[in-house]
Amino acid sequence: MKVAFLGLGIMGRPMAANLVKAGHEVSVWNRTHGKTVEGATSAATPAHAARNAEVVWMCVSDTAAVENVLFGESGVEQSLRPGMIVADSSTISPASTLEFAKRVRAKGADYVDSPVTGSKIGAEAGQLIFIAGGAEDTITRLQPLFSAMGKQVLHMGDTGKGQSAKIAANLMIAMIYEGFAEGLTLAQKLGVDPERLVGLVQASMIRSGVVDYKAPFVLKRDYSPNFPLRLMHKDIHLVLDAAQQLGLKLPGIGAVEHVYEESVRAGHADDDYAATLAVIEKWAGTE
Numbered sequence: 001m002k003v004a005f006l007g008l009g010i011m012g013r014p015m016a017a018n019l020v021k022a023g024h025e026v027s028v029w030n031r032t033h034g035k036t037v038e039g040a041t042s043a044a045t046p047a048h049a050a051r052n053a054e055v056v057w058m059c060v061s062d063t064a065a066v067e068n069v070l071f072g073e074s075g076v077e078q079s080l081r082p083g084m085i086v087a088d089s090s091t092i093s094p095a096s097t098l099e100f101a102k103r104v105r106a107k108g109a110d111y112v113d114s115p116v117t118g119s120k121i122g123a124e125a126g127q128l129i130f131i132a133g134g135a136e137d138t139i140t141r142l143q144p145l146f147s148a149m150g151k152q153v154l155h156m157g158d159t160g161k162g163q164s165a166k167i168a169a170n171l172m173i174a175m176i177y178e179g180f181a182e183g184l185t186l187a188q189k190l191g192v193d194p195e196r197l198v199g200l201v202q203a204s205m206i207r208s209g210v211v212d213y214k215a216p217f218v219l220k221r222d223y224s225p226n227f228p229l230r231l232m233h234k235d236i237h238l239v240l241d242a243a244q245q246l247g248l249k250l251p252g253i254g255a256v257e258h259v260y261e262e263s264v265r266a267g268h269a270d271d272d273y274a275a276t277l278a279v280i281e282k283w284a285g286t287e
């Protein structure tokens with residue numbers, strides 16, 4: 001298929017590379033020049049990348065970035081034709097997704113929200129899980145591209161339901177990790193060896209994919225970014241915004257947001273979100 005891939009960050013670059021590897025004709029664009037993908041052509045603007053594409057795939061930071069790529073100066077909108085599909089793997093606001101989809105459909109194209117889970121390692125290995133929202137037949141048409149970049153597509157419902165499920169999932173990930181970070185800090189303060197604590201977690205019903213993935217990094221205090229803290233912070237704000245719109249009280253994630261505020265203030269925005277542990281440890285005096 002002819003694909004325009006927009007956004008070559010930690011996730012987007014390996015996703016686009018996997019599309020090339022699977023034999024698709026890929027045109028890439030990134031806001032900052034200099035990021036390229038071997039085997040893909042580089043376009044000067046989103047509109048240019050999308051000009052001959054059947055599918056436009058985005059993976060950029062946040063809601064404002066998606067709006068800019070689609071509808072900004074030289075945005076994708078200028079190149080939309082009936083029959084095209086726009087797919088968004090960024091994690092953004094479900095409410096804005098509905099507006100963006102409406103504007104895209106006004107041009108005769110279709111829109112699928114398809115945020116991902118699996119992190120950098122899943123993007124590189126072509127093992128992402130797509131959390132999709134949109135029409136069944138449009139999602140079916142995208143199947144060759146999903147297969148090139150991931151191992152599973154979970155269809156959550158109509159437009160926006162992919163983003164809605166994704167932010168709910170990230171609420172859980174953020175809270176599971178904070179539980180681990182606080183438990184680890186308490187145990188260490190009480191004199192328990194951290195590796196033995198991780199052994200307890202893995203042997204018991206506390207076990208989680210989040211801890212399995214993060215523990216080896218955390219035990220070395222390696223906070224190099226797989227999922228940057230600033231992006232998880234953005235997702236926590238998406239959760240809190242949605243909760244406010246719905247009149248929901250979600251006190252746990254509110255408390256976690258405070259830890260993220262402090263982590264950003266302490267200079268950890270570009271570290272992995274695992275670095276919230278550094279703040280908890282600083283408060284505990286166990287750095």
Ligand code: NAP
Pocket residue numbers: 007008009010011012030031032033035059060061062064065066068069089090091092116117118119120226227228231232
């Ligand atoms: P990243 O490495 O920070 O890359 C962000 C990308 O967005 C870059 O290409 C950046 O361009 C572009 N961008 C930022 N602001 C823009 C704007 N205003 N206009 C156009 N482009 C803009 O982030 P990432 O880790 O790849 O994450 C991308 C998305 O996937 C995010 O929504 C994130 O929440 C989600 N996600 C990430 C992970 C993960 O583990 N990393 C997992 C699941 C989901 P420049 O190069 O010019 O800065």
